[in-house]
Amino acid sequence: MATKKTNDPFWWTLFGAGGTISAFFIPVHVLIMGIVIPLGWATAPDYESLLELAQHPVSRLYLFALISLSLFHWAHRFRYTLYDGLQLKHLELFIFTFCYGTAIAGTVIAAFLAFGL
Amino acid sequence: MSDSAYITSDIKSNRNPHYERFRPRMYSTRMPIFWWVRKRPYVTFILRELTSIFVMAYAVILMIILGALGRGPEAYEALLAFFQTPFSIGLHVVIFVFVIFHSITWFKLAPTATVIKVGKKRLPGIALVAGNIALWIVLSAAIAWLLIG
Numbered sequence: 001m002a003t004k005k006t007n008d009p010f011w012w013t014l015f016g017a018g019g020t021i022s023a024f025f026i027p028v029h030v031l032i033m034g035i036v037i038p039l040g041w042a043t044a045p046d047y048e049s050l051l052e053l054a055q056h057p058v059s060r061l062y063l064f065a066l067i068s069l070s071l072f073h074w075a076h077r078f079r080y081t082l083y084d085g086l087q088l089k090h091l092e093l094f095i096f097t098f099c100y101g102t103a104i105a106g107t108v109i110a111a112f113l114a115f116g117l
Numbered sequence: 118m119s120d121s122a123y124i125t126s127d128i129k130s131n132r133n134p135h136y137e138r139f140r141p142r143m144y145s146t147r148m149p150i151f152w153w154v155r156k157r158p159y160v161t162f163i164l165r166e167l168t169s170i171f172v173m174a175y176a177v178i179l180m181i182i183l184g185a186l187g188r189g190p191e192a193y194e195a196l197l198a199f200f201q202t203p204f205s206i207g208l209h210v211v212i213f214v215f216v217i218f219h220s221i222t223w224f225k226l227a228p229t230a231t232v233i234k235v236g237k238k239r240l241p242g243i244a245l246v247a248g249n250i251a252l253w254i255v256l257s258a259a260i261a262w263l264l265i266g
Contacts, residue, residue, distance in 0.1 A: 016230070018172075019219075019223050020223065022172045022176075022216070022219065023219060023220040023223040023224060023253070024220070024252070024253055024256050024257075025256065025257075025260065026172055026175050026176075026216045026219075026220075027213060027216045027217050027220055027257065028256075028257035028260045028261055029175065029179065029260065030175055030209055030212050030213045030216055031213060031261075032260070032261055032264050032265060033182065033200065033209075033264070034178070034200060034205065034206070034208075034209025034212070034213070035206060035209050035210060035213060036265070037197070037200065037265070038197075038200045038201045038205065038206050038209075039206065042265040043265070044197050044265075045264055045265065047186075047189075047190040047193045047194070050186060050193070050264075051186055053263060053264075054183065054186055063179065063183065066176070066179065067176045067179050067180060070172050070173065070175070070176040071173060071176050073169060073172055073173075074169040074170065074172055074173035074176070077166055077169035078166075078169050078170065078173075080166070081163070081166040081167065081169070085153065085163055085166065086150055087148060087150060106176065106177075106180070109180060110176075110180060113180055113183040113184060113187065114183060116187070117183060117186060117187050
């Protein structure tokens with residue numbers, strides 16, 4: 001049987017990087033911005049200081065990487081969940097395009113948001 | 118007529134429209150779609166895979182926050198007000214539970230994917246997991262301090 005050449009190592013690397021950065025950083029963002037501040041356990045950063053923080057070069061790079069790699073993490077994992085969990089292997093091309101296409105589009109938007117701020 | 122010639126003629130004819138090469142019909146069993154609901158490890162596996170949806174959802178929320186910051190103070194205040202709605206808090210609690218599950222399962226898997234050698238010995242998996250979790254707490258505290266410290 002001929003071995004099929006695939007791009008999977010490339011997608012897997014993005015999946016792994018995204019899984020790691022999101023495992024380290026997503027929970028604290030959810031907790032602070034989505035739960036702690038809205039419940040009044042801490043005061044929200046005022047607009048000027050949060051903008052200043054987000055405009056720091058390190059923050060821009062961090063936010064871009066966090067958003068983009070998280071999307072690629074989702075794309076890869078969700079793709080295989082659809083294949084195996086719901087047995088949709090026959091829709092391979094559609095699922096592949098949808099998952100990575102969404103991640104690529106999101107990466108472009110994230111670049112505009114993070115570096116254009 | 119030889120046997121193989123007979124089989125070939127069978128494929129080429131339209132007598133068996135469901136014929137799939139390499140997959141004899143008689144021996145194929147179909148898996149039910151919800152094959153994973155019956156056993157706990159399978160459920161855990163599927164839940165772990167589904168955490169990716171919540172990671173993705175929060176990446177989108179981060180983009181919404183950046184978008185509001187870009188539009189100005191009014192948009193930012195409006196977003197903060199939205200975050201105070203019960204719907205938003207409930208959504209964030211659900212996302213939080215799933216992303217925590219993602220972090221824990223990810224760090225538990227790390228020794229399988231990473232080999233760190235100390236001298237000639239392999240660092241035991243448990244040390245890698247413990248190190249990751251310690252780093253996770255430190256990094257989370259740093260981000261929390263930057264946001265509300």
